[in-house]
Amino acid sequence: MGRSRISGGQVKMNLLQNKWIVLIFRLTLGAMFIYASLDKINDPITFSSGIRAYQIVPFGFENSLAIILPWLELLTGIGLVIGVMVDGAALISMGLLVVFIIAISSAILRGFNIECGCGLKEGEIVGAQKLLENTIFFLMGLCIINRASPKYEFFPKSD
Amino acid sequence: MTLDSSLNQSVFILVISSIVAIGYNTIRSDSLDLIYIKPDGAGVSKLDSLLATETILLEPVMIDRELAKKMYDLGILFIDAREMEEYNESHITGAILEPAVSGELTKVSPPDKPLITYCSGGHCDLSFELAVELMEEYNYEKVFVYEGGLPDWEEAGYPVDRSK
Numbered sequence: 001m002g003r004s005r006i007s008g009g010q011v012k013m014n015l016l017q018n019k020w021i022v023l024i025f026r027l028t029l030g031a032m033f034i035y036a037s038l039d040k041i042n043d044p045i046t047f048s049s050g051i052r053a054y055q056i057v058p059f060g061f062e063n064s065l066a067i068i069l070p071w072l073e074l075l076t077g078i079g080l081v082i083g084v085m086v087d088g089a090a091l092i093s094m095g096l097l098v099v100f101i102i103a104i105s106s107a108i109l110r111g112f113n114i115e116c117g118c119g120l121k122e123g124e125i126v127g128a129q130k131l132l133e134n135t136i137f138f139l140m141g142l143c144i145i146n147r148a149s150p151k152y153e154f155f156p157k158s159d
Numbered sequence: 160m161t162l163d164s165s166l167n168q169s170v171f172i173l174v175i176s177s178i179v180a181i182g183y184n185t186i187r188s189d190s191l192d193l194i195y196i197k198p199d200g201a202g203v204s205k206l207d208s209l210l211a212t213e214t215i216l217l218e219p220v221m222i223d224r225e226l227a228k229k230m231y232d233l234g235i236l237f238i239d240a241r242e243m244e245e246y247n248e249s250h251i252t253g254a255i256l257e258p259a260v261s262g263e264l265t266k267v268s269p270p271d272k273p274l275i276t277y278c279s280g281g282h283c284d285l286s287f288e289l290a291v292e293l294m295e296e297y298n299y300e301k302v303f304v305y306e307g308g309l310p311d312w313e314e315a316g317y318p319v320d321r322s323k
Contacts, residue, residue, distance in 0.1 A: 045189065059194070060194040060197075061194065062195045063193055063195040068177050068181070072173060072177075074176075075172055087165035088170075088171065089172060091165045091169045092172055145165065
């Protein structure tokens with residue numbers, strides 16, 4: 001009587017909300033975004049033609065995207081790593097990853113054999129592996145935004 | 160606006176990123192225009208890709224008046240697939256008559272050069288049949304079929320030879 005029962009699902013959720021796990025996810029996701037942004041910031045012309053290969057962005061907005069997206073990735077990554085506006089950074093990460101997943105899927109469905117342009121490894125071709133990677137990163141973002149108690153965050157200040 | 164909610168924070172990050180990104184793009188030496196403009200019209204890029212050496216055609220490609228004129232301007236050889244009497248009456252200036260194909264054409268234009276075939280447009284199949292023959296039997300790599308043919312060419316007011 002009165003004894004609380006914890007289901008397997010709850011154990012998993014609790015594990016994923018563990019402050020250390022969340023911190024690892026924050027550092028991994030953040031580092032990935034920072035690393036991915038550097039080449040693109042350095043060479044927006046190549047990134048713009050990478051975006052163009054997807055044939056998905058209308059009205060010549062490839063250039064604007066090629067200019068803004070890398071900086072968004074960089075600031076988001078920094079936010080996640082140093083613990084500034086982690087909620088907002090996690091939300092942006094998830095939004096970006098959904099966009100990437102849609103873009104890569106559409107390229108695969110249209111039979112395009114194009115470079116990913118992801119900025120992680122040179123010459124990566126779009127495919128199931130990229131989709132899996134992005135899905136894993138998305139789930140990390142989901143865990144971060146659902147974290148139980150913020151730790152090692154400086155703005156807004158955590159306990 | 161407070162920065163407590165995740166949505167407000169995201170908007171803040173987005174705005175700051177955009178300002179920094181556009182600012183940095185403005186001062187860098189190899190800055191990009193915010194809107195990408197294709198270097199040329201769409202027709203030209205299609206022309207370039209059709210004529211590129213990397214492009215391998217498995218069968219003749221139908222082309223419209225615009226592309227035919229651009230190829231004409233590049234000096235690509237036109238071949239008239241109609242009968243000699245029709246050819247003598249009028250043909251696209253510079254075009255040669257189909258019978259020349261029987262062995263002589265390779266001397267005029269080697270198989271690695273593109274060719275354009277045409278006939279009387281509309282329901283005329285001669286140009287397509289000739290194009291298939293040129294690719295399959297004479298190993299021409301790039302043969303285009305000008306769908307509109309002579310009537311379409313004349314309608315556009317492009318050069319026609321009526322001298323013979």
